[in-house]
Amino acid sequence: MSRHQKRLSVPDSWPVERKTAKYTVKARAGPHGEAGVPLLIVLRDVLGYVDSTKEAKYATNEGNVLVNGEPVGDVRRPIGMFDILGFEEREEFYRVFPDEGGRLALTPIDEADADGKLGKIADKRQVPGGETQLQLHDGRNLRVDDGAEYSPGDSIVIDWDGEILAHFVYEEGALVTAVQGQHAGEVGEIEEITVIESSAPNTVSVDTDDGSFETIDEYVVVIDENFVGGDAGTASEEASGDSREDEGGAEE
Template sequence: MSTKREVAPPFWKIPRKIKVFTITPSPGPHPKEMCYALGVLIRDVLKLTSNMRETKAVFKDGKILVDGVVRKDVKFPVGLMDVIEIPAINKIYRLVPQKNNPLYPLEISENEKRLKICYVKTKQTIKGNKIQLGLHDGRTLIYDSNIKVGDSLLIEVPSQKVLNHLKLDKGSLALVIKGKWCGYMGKIVDLIKGSFSSPPMVSLDIMGKIVTLRKDSIMVIGKEKPLITLN
């Protein structure tokens, strides 16, 4: 199945009138409106190939890795904080929110390619009284019961080893991942509980301005500074 270019997410930055259709991301952990089809990222955004035939050949040869795993499907969905590596040209990118672009491919160094911050979307008790965490990129972990929904984890990919626990708490540094303030960072100054009629909110100090946003529009990235490169 293909997507009409005219209805593709605006941050894809693809020509809208040259052709009618483009690659549709496969169903996956990232919302359709908040991901790239990997083939679109390689061909149209990074411009590493010039047509679909070249793109498919690169994928077939196993030259594209996402979070340290070879991906051969041009429709594979990539989104927030995913790390894309192209060893043949020594390029590594992390998809990060920046102003006017929720998924900007930021080039990063070799020593960061195994680092990824994920926020916790779900938490449940499973068989054996173990705690299972569901992260924003679809992966699941059996981990510490002290971690709460909304906290973030610095993990190593592809091993999924947890390197650090970042609490959603006052004083933590957060990154806005969508909306008007997308790409901005700020210290958390208040956490506002939700109700039946309103969602949980978070107040951030962004460059001296107090901004109140939905809790699901931010993620914790560190304490005094981000634990990974984001700009």
């Protein structure tokens, strides 16, 4: 299977320039599906911490790059929405967050806020033993003793030991960000949730500082004000998008 991805066909969420070279690196299979951005692109093109695949491999092999609290040794590991990146030697930490237009961007956060990752509850079900299993948007599963307080659409923050640090309820008045659709990256409060009595998806109206928008409920994630602190989007705007290529004509 090819290790390269044509730039013109990368997902809209990828923070890469499309016309500087024909190819870019391809993410391995893993969390976030096709929207997952290879770690190499984040390290090289977004943050500018390395200039080549070789340097990126050296950094990861030294255990200097943390993703969701764990050292990562694979430069093609997919990075996606709400992942936490840590660079302890630099004392720098980032949350992956959508900027306007839906591109993945890096929001600088404090180390104290880098101890857990947000997940949207996609489904919940009873499992043998009386526990409730919460299925999250990124494929993670979590079992809780009492699932009555949790509902699909809610968001939770889970630390690296699997403990729930925070719970944000999906309801009118909740702060949300759109992560897909034409309003991706916009943040506002839910004004109204409309339940459609058919196979069509439910919709949600969101009130923002610049007006309002309507989208399907699958496209929004409940957050709190801490998720929009800092200068979201700055890291992605600084992406170099240069055209380093290997001998085969594909960017490496």
